[in-house]
Amino acid sequence: MTDTPAAEGAPAPAGPTRAGFAAIIGAPNAGKSTLVNRLVGAKVSIVTQKVQTTRFPVKGVAMEGPAQIVLVDTPGIFSPRRRLDRAMVRSAWAGAEDAEAVVHLVDAQSELVAATGQGRAADRRAAHDVTSIVDGLKTAGRQVILALNKIDLVKRDQLLGLSERLFATGVYSEAFMISAANGSGVIDLKARLAGMMPQGPWLYPEDQTADLPVRLLAAEITREKVYLRVHEELPYAAAVETTAFTETRDGGARIEQTIYVERESQRPIVLGRGGQTLKWIGEHSRKDLTEILGRPAHLFLTVKVRETWADEREFYADLGLDFDV
Secondary structure, eight states: OOOSOOOTTOOOOSSOOEEEEEEEEESTTSSHHHHHHHHHTSOOSOOOSSSSOOOSOEEEEEEETTEEEEEEEOOOOOOOOSHHHHHHHHHHHHHHHTOSEEEEEEEHHHHHHHHTTOSOHHHHHHHHHHHHHHHHHHHHTOOEEEEEEOGGGSOHHHHHHHHHHHHTTSOEEEEEEOOTTTOTTHHHHHHHHHHHSOBSOOSSOTTOOEESOHHHHHHHHHHHHHHHHHTTTOOSOEEEEEEEEEEOTTSOEEEEEEEEESSGGGHHHHHOGGGHHHHHHHHHHHHHHHHHHTSOEEEEEEEEEOTTGGGOHHHHHHHTOOTTO
């Protein structure tokens, strides 16, 4: 994975450099996107309350001394039902297969609650998905790093017991206890990943935080705001497409986007009363885009019904997913 020529214009420190890929895998909503953003120190991947919002691997570039860690934030691994689900799970496993290091992130709180036979249905599904991942790792014959997340919500003695139970499966080489939300334990995990990267030239410039086309990044930011605002009313029946991205005279960016929903009844949900919901989405997306791009972002949103977007080959190609899985 490190035979790529050194990134043009990438300043390197004196002495040998390291560079490689690290994949973050886990059940939906285990906190993978939050962890990638924490490791990189910038907003790279979509973070919402909804599970399964990362639709394609997002490469975040993290620096740790002479080491460059290219982080692949994979879609959550879960039991697929639709074509889109199957494509996302295939993409997640592919990201893990190609990486020098793999971290299996587990939501410690959900795992412990599910073990009692209580908790929400989402906790039980998450525990089932963890078991599926363990079985997949056994089949692949590969050991990975276990990272127990959300430790700030769990008692220490419970964490130790959970760690021992999962470690007994034989698929983990070591374990870290972290909170991606507040950063606890993340520095140690980052240092370990840096040490696992092979010697070689950096793959990206030192100041680059993501390997993602700007149109896709802009669409992901807006899609995050859609789910943050209407996560109770709207299922995963929405997509965002950046239809135009042009320079403006003031040095800013004019970004035109379309939010697609699957049914006419969902359009008013995204618009809101008097357009207030769409206005909120636009304002918050514009703020993030301005910060990420480092220049003014002029964002224009429209909402359209497109019933078949989740079954269109072109949509999968744009996201780098396998339509024929």
